[in-house]
Amino acid sequence: MDIEFENIPLDFKDIPIEKKDNIKKYNLPRKVVFCKKCVIPNQRPRITFDKDGVCTACRFAEYKAKGIDWEKREIELIKLLDKHRSKDGSYDVIVPCSGGKDSSRVAYELKNNYGMHPLTVTWAPHMHTDVGWKNFQNFIHSGFNNVLGTPNGLVHRIMTRLSFEILGDPFQPFIYGAKSFPITIATRFKIPLIMYGEDGEVEYGGDKKIVDRSGHNITNDMEKHYFSGLGPEFWMKYGIKEEDILPYKIPPINEIKRAGVECRFWGYYKKWTPQENYYFSSEKTRFTANPYGRSEGTYSKYASLDDQTDGFHFYLSYIKFGIGRATADAAHEIRDGHITREEGVRLVRKFDGEFPKKYFKTFLKYIGITEEHFWKVVESFREGSPHLWEKRNGEWILKHQVS
Numbered sequence: 313m314d315i316e317f318e319n320i321p322l323d324f325k326d327i328p329i330e331k332k333d334n335i336k337k338y339n340l341p342r343k344v345v346f347c348k349k350c351v352i353p354n355q356r357p358r359i360t361f362d363k364d365g366v367c368t369a370c371r372f373a374e375y376k377a378k379g380i381d382w383e384k385r386e387i388e389l390i391k392l393l394d395k396h397r398s399k400d401g402s403y404d405v406i407v408p409c410s411g412g413k414d415s416s417r418v419a420y421e422l423k424n425n426y427g428m429h430p431l432t433v434t435w436a437p438h439m440h441t442d443v444g445w446k447n448f449q450n451f452i453h454s455g456f457n458n459v460l461g462t463p464n465g466l467v468h469r470i471m472t473r474l475s476f477e478i479l480g481d482p483f484q485p486f487i488y489g490a491k492s493f494p495i496t497i498a499t500r501f502k503i504p505l506i507m508y509g510e511d512g513e514v515e516y517g518g519d520k521k522i523v524d525r526s527g528h529n530i531t532n533d534m535e536k537h538y539f540s541g542l543g544p545e546f547w548m549k550y551g552i553k554e555e556d557i558l559p560y561k562i563p564p565i566n567e568i569k570r571a572g573v574e575c576r577f578w579g580y581y582k583k584w585t586p587q588e589n590y591y592f593s594s595e596k597t598r599f600t601a602n603p604y605g606r607s608e609g610t611y612s613k614y615a616s617l618d619d620q621t622d623g624f625h626f627y628l629s630y631i632k633f634g635i636g637r638a639t640a641d642a643a644h645e646i647r648d649g650h651i652t653r654e655e656g657v658r659l660v661r662k663f664d665g666e667f668p669k670k671y672f673k674t675f676l677k678y679i680g681i682t683e684e685h686f687w688k689v690v691e692s693f694r695e696g697s698p699h700l701w702e703k704r705n706g707e708w709i710l711k712h713q714v715s
């Protein structure tokens with residue numbers, strides 16, 4: 313679907329790339345090391361490796377497979393749901409949901425296997441892909457009530473442009489909304505339980521002290537983990553108005569507390585395996601994989617499909633950290649035992665860093681920049697990681713490749 317975008321009015325403080333704030337200092341280790349079990353390098357922010365050279369995410373996968381008493385966790389889940397289940401059929405759980413394979417499964421199970429009455433809550437992608445919109449509609453029509461939150465399109469485009477230029481990640485405004493909107497709905501409608509999918513901090517490698525947390529603390533976690541230390545207010549210095557950042561913010565903490573909102577992770581109670589979620593959702597909510605085959609930059613067909621800007625998030629991660637979409641996909645499929653490390657290495661070498669050209673023109677139009685400007689931004693981030701890149705025969709290549 314083609315959208316006719318207005319030109320972005322430049323009354324927000326447009327910044328020349330040479331002068332952009334240098335806020336994102338990742339302090340990446342200068343020596344690149346890859347995990348011995350998966351394919352993730354030590355460049356992923358917050359990941360750590362143990363003395364055997366194995367990453368926290370791989371250790372967590374082992375813990376999931378052998379260290380967790382899932383029957384006990386099931387009892388905990390039932391207890392939690394019993395506490396919240398409504399008797400009159402009114403909403404008793406919020407499920408943040410994109411219509412993707414993972415959230416669809418959580419909502420389906422809560423409703424059909426645990427007798428809950430979920431309200432699914434969706435924060436709109438920047439621009440739906442056709443398959444993303446179809447999956448979202450199929451999901452709703454398989455029996456769910458849904459609230460779709462769509463922010464002011466023009467503000468969202470400007471914020472997306474700014475975060476692309478300054479953070480090297482066009483996703484940041486989406487992440488604000490995806491995290492905040494369910495909390496806003498839970499607070500306003502007094503539906504205190506929010507059930508998220510997996511805990512990204514433990515699944516993909518973060519703080520190893522939190523492997524046994526069943527949920528997260530709204531007050532402390534939001535900024536640190538999801539907002540890269542930069543809340544929505546940050547953008548006001550670039551001319552975004554206070555009233556315009558409201559949809560991106562969570563309600564005042566005292567209101568959230570008064571409503572008794574608690575955020576839980578389904579992945580704490582149930583073993584989280586994306587591939588199984590795919591099979592499950594294909595059957596139950598008519599989820600379909602990418603009709604064009606694999607997504608650009610990876611070999612996978614069923615993850616992160618719904619937004620036309622997805623590819624640029626992964627591409628910039630490749631530039632900044634040397635971690636492209638295939639690395640991310642292969643790493644967790646190795647951990648889940650679906651592919652071997654050797655297969656993973658081969659897939660990463662083949663697909664990682666492939667440019668997302670399918671939606672390139674739309675993306676440029678969406679954030680209102682030229683192709684030249686796009687590459688200027690990309691190069692500014694490549695310069696920020698000189699230990700990763702070198703030019704050979706006029707072409708940029710990663711100095712260190714997984715092997």
Ligand SMILES: [Zn+2]
Nearest residue numbers: 347350367370
């Ligand atoms: Zn690993």
